[in-house]
Amino acid sequence: MVVNRMILNETGYFGKGAITEVANEAKKRGFKKALVVTDKDLLKFEVATKVITILQEADLAYEIFDGIVPNPTIEDVQAGVAACKAAKADYIVAIGGGSPIDTAKAIGIIIENPEFFDVISLEGTAATKKPSLPILAVPTTSGTAAEVTINYVITDAKNHRKFVCVDPHDIPVVAFVDSDMMMGMPKSLCAATGMDALTHAIEGFVTKGAWEMSDMLHIKAIEIIANSLRQSFAGDQSAREAMALGQYIAGMGFSNVGLGLVHGMAHPLSAWYNIPHGVACATLLPLIMDYNKDFTGEKYREIAEKFNIPGADQLPLSEVREKAVSAVKQLGIDVGIPQNLTELGVKKEDIPQIAKDALKDVTTPGNPRETTVEEIITLYNDML
Known part of the structure; x- marks a missing residue:
């Protein structure tokens, strides 16, 4: 018997102006002092300050931890834990992309489960006891x-690797999209x-663990992203809003x-x-889609339909998969994604070890096609 599980935020707010609810949520939950986790650029360009101003106007106490960098490290998390303790914060406001929010998750988990202060022991599905x-x-x-x-991802800089932590206890209680x-x-x-x-949506759609409810989420996310990303890239706010929703829906599924x-x-x-995560995924996505295509049933036909490919419902399966x-x-090309790994600085001599790391990554077993280190080496080399 297969039992499927869905874990989502307690509450989510969506649309322009959603951040105005931050103070209301903090107050009704009885929170006293926030640790604001963000990065220096978001403060410099007055993005994070939009939320901080809301806290100030509501007379909510806070301290700021802005020591976040792309691909946050074990040491970044530990510094954040120290800052949270020093601030005597009873909640976290995480503002940013994946790096600040992932770091906030690790900080929040360790504050309530201090036995995991080394951070590395959180890898995989750690047995944390408290939310x-x-x-x-x-x-x-x-x-x-x-x-x-x-999920959250932390970098072990000493050993040149990233590790994924999967823990139902880490999910934010409220999201403001x-x-x-x-x-x-x-x-x-x-x-x-x-x-x-888009990678989240497509991989979640074809992963071994996919089922009817996750399929519903992922195919909708693919539709939204396929029809919004180019316009969002061009700066259109309505498309940015669509993308905000599409990426959230994808997250509901793949998580x-x-x-x-x-x-x-x-x-x-x-x-x-130190390649940005999204760039690495985007560069690899078409290659791995091609690698997996014969192991995905009719799902690429559904993807093709959401990309508005003419006759997708009628084309032979082999042809519609290619399309x-x-x-x-083509979408990646249109928004300026690098099309090879050499452009990203990848060195051929490093590939055998990188491939071993890839095979051991916690996400790899979900792939619809079984793989080997030799095949991964070939895939990397094909992208040089």
Whole structure:
């Protein structure tokens, strides 16, 4: 017997102005002092300050921890735990993309489960006993869906690897998905996070753990992203709002059923070369879609239909699969995604070890096609 599980936020707010509810949620939950977890750029460009101003106007106490970098490390998390303790915060307001929200999750878990202070012991499905310190999550990118997932990713810089933590205790209690918070994204970040969201949707759609409810979420996310990312990349706010919703819907799905080889191969690339996660995923996505195509049943036909490919419902399966892969590849090209790994600084001599890391990644077993380290080496080499 198969038992499927769905874990989602207690509450979510969506649309322009959603952040105005941050103070109301903090007050009605009886919170006293926040640790605001964000990064220096979001403060510098007055994105995070939109939320901080709301806290100030509501006379809610807070302290700021802005020591977040892309691909946050074990040491970043530990510094955040120290800041949270020093502030005597009873909740966290996480503002940013995947890096601040992932770091906030790790901080919140360790505050309530201090035996995991080494961070590394949280890898995989750690047996934490208590829910995280409550997190109010405000995403500033339309891609990672960290505000609705039970996953977070931390970098072990000493060993050149990223590790995934999967814990129902870490999910933010409230998410505020506000397109106004995403309008400041540079085009490159809009592209990378948008393609990351598409990767979540496609991998979640074909992963081994997929089922009817997750399929419903993922195919809708694919439809929204396929029809909004180009316009969002061009700066259209209505498209940014659509992308904000699409990436969240994808997160609702993949958080509960897992991913696959795209993420398995992307994580070590980010760990070895500090490549932004979304860029790594986006570059690899068409290649792995092609690799998996014969193991996906009719699902690529559904993807093709959402990409508005003429006659997708009538074409032979082999042809419609090719067209689905081509449509995803073209979308990446249109929004400026690098089309090879050499451009990202990947070195051929590193690939055998990177491939071993990819095979061991927690997301790889969800791939619909079984793989080997030799096949992963070939896939990396094909992208040089």
